[in-house]
Amino acid sequence: MIIIHHLNNSRSQRILWLLEELGADYEIKFYQRNEINRAPPELKQAHPLGKSPIIEDGNFKIAESGAAVDYLIRTYGGGKFMPAIGTDSYERYNEWMHYAEGSAMVPLLMKLFTSLLGEGGEPIQPIIDAEIDLHLGYMESQLGDNLFFVGDDLTGADIMLTFIVEAAESRIGLKNYPKLEAYAARMHDRPAYQRGLEKGGPYELIRTRKD
Amino acid sequence: MIIIHHLNNSRSQRILWLLEELGADYEIKFYQRNEINRAPPELKQAHPLGKSPIIEDGNFKIAESGAAVDYLIRTYGGGKFMPAIGTDSYERYNEWMHYAEGSAMVPLLMKLFTSLLGEGGEPIQPIIDAEIDLHLGYMESQLGDNLFFVGDDLTGADIMLTFIVEAAESRIGLKNYPKLEAYAARMHDRPAYQRGLEKGGPYELIRTRKD
Structure with missing residues (x-):
């Protein structure tokens, strides 16, 4: 099961969109920005950078949007959502x-x-x-x-x-x-x-x- | 022949390093920062963003470091300098x-x-x-x-x-x-x-x- 650590009003909204496009099964862990609009310290328990998005899949964890999107598409896209490598x-x-x-x-x-x-x-x-x-x-x-x-x-x-x-x-x-x-x-x-x-x-x- | 549009003191130095690691044939087009340390306007003739690095290879042009490094390694690395996709x-x-x-x-x-x-x-x-x-x-x-x-x-x-x-x-x-x-x-x-x-x-x- 894919886990997405989701901070409100952040780049992780794009991951939720992608997961819905992919029709993937996933679980959301929610985090709220604090009063000065920063990510809460709990995110550091999910990943040392303490930023969102963070995706987990099995033992694997990715905390960078571009890499997470690319990983999810290669793994769950069934050939859709990206051109073939080499083109x-x-x-x-x-x-x-x-x-x-x-x-x-x-x-x-x-x-x-x-x-x-x-x-x-x-x-x-x-x-x-x-x-x-x-x-x-x-x-x-x-x-x-x-x-x-x-x-x-x-x-x-x-x-x-x-x-x-x-x-x-x-x-x-x-x-x-x-x-x-x-x-x-x-x-x-x-x-x-x-x-x-x-x-x-x-x-x-x-x-x-x-x- | 690969062409690298190279601005002094910029991210494009990493592309020269990579090209040397790859042992690739390439040609350098040199650009110098102006008196306020910005890229010169000539770089906009090479690519609308006017930034460096820009690599050209055949009809292909890439103006983003991460993509350029990844492209060069996949194309000229012969399997070196990156792990196998899927691992x-x-x-x-x-x-x-x-x-x-x-x-x-x-x-x-x-x-x-x-x-x-x-x-x-x-x-x-x-x-x-x-x-x-x-x-x-x-x-x-x-x-x-x-x-x-x-x-x-x-x-x-x-x-x-x-x-x-x-x-x-x-x-x-x-x-x-x-x-x-x-x-x-x-x-x-x-x-x-x-x-x-x-x-x-x-x-x-x-x-x-x-x-």
């Missing part, structure tokens, strides 16, 4: 899998952290905002008129990148990126996404289109 | 590959950027320093007395993580992490690492032990 599409998939947290998420995290500084953080906001624009513009142009980031069906790349788009929407809005905005709405309409939301509890990183 | 060791390898830039590098980048703020950035330095300590302590404990991060030989995980250790050494020092310090020294002693350094030109993220 050009696979390399593109793998690049997006690394790009999501390794590049695109970084300036969004900087925005979040430096916002804690108030006026003291203002001098670097233009640099951070330019970086965010660079990445959103790149994703927008690469997505183009496609329904998914790789090929004609959902892959792990979409699971990874949807969270980035959600984080961008909650922090700076997506009015300059209509393709990404429509993409996020399509992902949110998926029944498995909705089931993941119900399982995970309140999630403040998406706006419903009724807002 | 527990492979999952560990894949997790480190994602962890390096997706987690460990993030607070080091925050340290670099918020240092530009001077006094204005001081309130969040304790949070950033605690994050850096968390990750270095984790890497130190996971490495333990092993010579490499996965198995008994060099893998892509070492290529990825050595750069993190170098960045940590240049920004905060490694006196609290003797295993990581010794590990970096071992990696730096490798003939392929040295050849990569010679090919790439001056690299300020490592200190020789004579310093």
Whole structure:
């Protein structure tokens, strides 16, 4: 049985979505952010980094989103949700899998952290905002008129990148990126996404289109 | 022929090291940081993100370190430098590959950027320093007395993580992490690492032990 250590309003929501897409059996262990929005110390009992998501499967434990998504797809996807290894599409998939947290998420995290500084953080906001624009513009142009980031069906790349788009929407809005905005709405309409939301509890990183 | 778009003092040094370990034929296109330490605009002609490393191989282009390292190893490694897909060791390898830039590098980048703020950035330095300590302590404990991060030989995980250790050494020092310090020294002693350094030109993220 797969166990997912799930922190509210975190990257682990993407794992719940994926597990629902996979139709996998899993158990959720719930953790709540504390009053200063940090993960609670109990997560350190699950893994020394004390971050979420953490997945366990048998004796195996993974605490890094990209690796966890890739592992679950290879193990439980039955060939779906990723291109075959050795194809050009696979390399593109793998690049997006690394790009999501390794590049695109970084300036969004900087925005979040430096916002804690108030006026003291203002001098670097233009640099951070330019970086965010660079990445959103790149994703927008690469997505183009496609329904998914790789090929004609959902892959792990979409699971990874949807969270980035959600984080961008909650922090700076997506009015300059209509393709990404429509993409996020399509992902949110998926029944498995909705089931993941119900399982995970309140999630403040998406706006419903009724807002 | 593999082409590597190489920016001085950047993550692309790790690609030169890997290419030397692989014994691959490759061509370097050199780019120099400008007077404010940013990548020059010419890199945007190679890839819209304008960052380094960028590798090209035939019609294929990858602009994300973890994906580039993994691609080169799968394509030119002849089975070396990574565990077989499907093994527990492979999952560990894949997790480190994602962890390096997706987690460990993030607070080091925050340290670099918020240092530009001077006094204005001081309130969040304790949070950033605690994050850096968390990750270095984790890497130190996971490495333990092993010579490499996965198995008994060099893998892509070492290529990825050595750069993190170098960045940590240049920004905060490694006196609290003797295993990581010794590990970096071992990696730096490798003939392929040295050849990569010679090919790439001056690299300020490592200190020789004579310093």
